[in-house]
Amino acid sequence: MNSTPQIALLGNPNSGKTAVFNQLTGMSQKVSNYPGVTVEKHIGKLSLSNKNYDLIDFPGIYGIIPNSLDEEIVCKEIYNWCANKETQPDLIVCILDSNNISRNLYLATQIIDLEIPTIFALNMIDLLESSNKQIDAKLLREKLGVFDVITCCALNNKGLIDLTQSIKKFFNTDYIKKKSLSVLDELTKDCLVDLKDFFIKKGLTLSQSELYSINTVSNSKSLSLFKNDTEKIKQLTNKAEKKLSDNNINSKSLNSIIRYDYLDKLFDKHNILTDYRKIKVKSFTEKVDKYLIHPIIGTSVFLTLLFLVFWTLFKFAEYPMNLVELLMGLIKDFSTQIIPNGIIQDLVVNGILEGIGGIVIFIPQILILMFILKFLEDSGYMARASFLMDRFMSKIGLHGGSVLPLMSGYACAIPGIMAARTIDNWKERLITILILPLTSCTARLPVYVIMITAFVDDTTTQTLLFMMMYLLGIITAIIIAKILSIFLKEKTNPSFIMELPTYKKPIFKTLLIDSYSKTKAFVIDAGKIIFAISILLWVLASFPENEQNDVKIENSYVGYIGKTIEPIISPMGFDWKIGIGLITSFAARETFVSTMSTIYGIDEKDNNNLKTNISNDYNLLIAISVMVFYVYAAQCMSTFAIIKRETNTWKWPVFMIGYMTLLAYTAATLVYQIGLIMGYA
C-alpha cells in the first residue's frame, strides 16, 4: 500500500493540467495550446514543507465516460476509485479553464459527485480578467461545496502558491466532505432507480451511483467501463431508457440537460461570473478567427506563413551555419595538430569529425524551426491550421481528430503516433498512424537542406523547393488515407467537434527552453549513433589496404557494399555513395548527411565542404530524386517499433514499411527517369 498521499489532477483537455503539473513538480512534460497533448498519465513528486505527495497528471476528459483511448485510461481509473475505495486519491485538484467556465463545470460537477475531496483551480484567470470578467471563487466554493476554489495562471506561475497552500491546508485539517447536491428531479430518479441500486450493490455511494446511472443512459460507450457487468448494465440501461422515454425525457441528452440546467440556475441566481450571460462582445480570438479559419483567406494565410517560416529558415540560418562550419574547421585543424600523423588522426579528422560536423551544421536551422513552430503552437495558431486541414480530412472520410497528431508529426512521428490515441474509432486511428510517417519530421530537414543548398542559391527558390517537400508529404498522406479508408472495412462516424483554444501570447522563455531542449536532444541523441556509425564507416571505408598501404574508397568494404546495391538504386539516379547513406539512414535518417560527410572526408581529403562535393558529383535532378525518396521512405526504426506497440501486431508496421518503400522507390525513379527524358540531367 502506498503511504504517500495521492493527488489527482483532472480537468478538460487544454485546461492547463500539465502546466500546473510541471510548475508543481519541476518536471517538463509537453505543454501546448491545443487539446489532446497529454495521452498518458504521469506521476511526479510534489514536496510541501518536507512532506512528499504523488501528483498524478491525467489526460484531459470532457466527462467521466470515455470518447477515446486516452480518455478511457482516466475514466477506467475513476470508476475504479468508486468501486474500490482504497484506490481513491486523497485529493482531486480539478483544473478549469476560466474562459470556458460553463463547459469546464460540466465535468467539474461530475467530479464533485465522486465524493472525493476536491480543490478547483481556475486557470488562465489573467485572460478572463483581461476581458473584464471576474469569477467569485469564494462564492463558487460555497455553492458547489468543494474544499477550496483558487484562481491561477499556471504558465506564468501565478496563483500556484495559493494552490499549494490550499493542498497543505487540506492535509493538515480533518476535512469532512459535504454531501453532494443531487442534480436529478424525483421523476428522473425514479426512472433510474434500478441502475442506481445496481451500482450501490457494486459498492458505489448514492451520489456516485446516480452519476454513473445518468452517464450510462446518456452514453452507450460507457458500457466498456464495466467489464464483467456489461450485459446486466445493458439490460438495466434499456429498461431505464424506456421509462425515461415514456416520461418524455430524452435519455441521450439527459446528462447535458440536467447539468447545464443546474449551472444556468446557479449562475442566474448568484453573481459568480460578473458578466455571465450578458450580451457578448466579440473577443479578439473571434475577430481574428473570422479570417484565419476562413476556407480561402485562412488557407492563403496558412500557405504564406509556411513559406515565411521556411524562408526564415534559409535566410537567417545562413550566417550561424557558416559560423558552425568555421568552428568545425578549427576543431579539425586543432585535432590534426595535436594527434600524431597516422590512422587515428585520419579516423578522428576525416571520420568522426566529418560525420559529427555534417550534422551540427544544421543546429541553427533546427533551432529556428523549432522556435517558430512552438510559437505557432503556443499562440493557438496550430489548432487553426488543423481546423483548416480538417475540411480535407472530412472529405476523405477521416476523423478531424487525425489532424492534430498529423500536425505534431512535423517534429517527430513518435509523439504524433501516440497522440492518435485521442481518436476513438479504430479504423481512423489506424489510418492516421499509417500515414503519419509521411509528414516531414526534423530528421529529414538536413537531407532537404543539403540537397537544396548544393544546387540552388536563391533563397526564394530554396524556400519553394523546401515547402514543396513538406506539401508533397501532406498531400500524399491525404491520398493514401483515402485509399486506405476504401480498403479498411469498418463503419465510421466522421463527426468531430474541434475545440479552438483562445489566442495566447507565447512566453518567450518557454519558446527558448523548448526549442533549445529539442535541438540539444537532436544533436546529442543523433550525435551518439552518428559517432558510432562514423567510426564503423571510416574503418569499412579505409580497409582492406593494398600493397602500397593505401586504399581507394571504391575498393574498400564500404565501396563493395555500395557497388553491390548500386544496380538496385541506379534507376533513381543514386550512386553507391548515396546507397551507403540510405543504408545507414535506417538507424536514424539524420545519419544520411553525416555518412556522406564521412565518405567524402575519406575520399576527397581536399577540405571541400559537403555542399561543394555534392554539387560536383551530382545534379539538381538527383538532388530532387533523393529528397522525394526521403519524403516517402520509411527509414525510421523507432516509427516501426512504435507502430508495432500501438497496433499490437507486426502486420501494420510491416505494411507501413512495404507501402512507403514502394512509394519512395517508384516516386524517386519516376522523378529521375522523367527528368532524364526531359533533358534535365
Next chain:
Amino acid sequence: MDYIILSILFIFSVFYTIKYVLITLINPESNKCNKCEIKKMSKNKIHN
C-alpha cells in the same frame, strides 16, 4: 598501438550500434524520442 585503439573503437561502435537498434525496437521512445518530450513522459508513466 594505433591498430589496438582502432580495434577497440571499432568493437565499441559495433556493440553500440547493435544496442541502439535493439533498444529502439524494444522501447522506441528511449533513443529516438529523446528528441521530444516523450522520453521523460514514458519514464514517469504509471502502467495500468
